[in-house]
Amino acid sequence: MEPVRLSKRMAELGLCSRREADEYIAKGWVRVDGVVVDVLGSKVLPTQRIELQRQAQAAQAQRVTILINKPVGYVSGQAEKGYEPAVVLIKPDNLWAGDKSGLRFSRDHLQGLAPAGRLDIDSVGLLVLTQDGRVAKTLIGEDSDVEKEYLVRVTGRLPPDGLALLNHGLSLDGERLKPARVEWQNNDQLRFILKEGKKRQIRRMCEQVGLRVVGLKRIRIGRITLGELPQGKWRYLRSDERF
Structure with missing residues (x-):
């Protein structure tokens, strides 16, 4: 040993x-x-x-975890190509009125705050920023198997075996993707549930089966849902909530 x-x-x-x-x-x-x-x-x-x-x-x-409903046009991490990072949205007047954490905003809550997972600039929905290494490990550690759920609006025609390939059968960057759960939500929208998060994964998966993503929204990470959190607003993860 x-x-x-x-x-x-x-x-x-x-x-x-x-x-x-x-x-x-x-x-x-x-x-x-x-x-x-x-x-x-x-x-x-x-x-x-x-x-x-x-x-x-x-x-x-004392370490906080923050949930944001990220709008289009913000990057998850460091500012790039003239676009602002989502962390700039974390200010008192953007705190959701429905926040039930009991926490009061402090500038200290911005220190060491980092995204636990990406959401690209053209996508919206649930983004997690945390000061807590335990949360980061749970969500983006090498052995993480926390589910992420997305609603994805698409255009194009899916081939007969397309849905089966999206569920399991595609590769990105020379690596076979983990099994996913993909199903039609309505005529032009798919529901994706993934346990991994490669760069622009869903968009690239859809391209491989002849679809183009025109809208992508993350609505759940593990047991935490976006719920009624309005776009551009944020709230604290409550002490009784777990991913």
């Missing part, structure tokens, strides 16, 4: 992200088998017990 870096093991256990783990270790907020470990790069065996001290738990409790 090989020892592994403590920060890596903490991330594997879902205690926090590796970046957060290094921060907690350096501050002496981590115990291994009851003993404080404060040396970065320390290694542990998979069988050893790892605990976060109160200070680390308090720091995690």
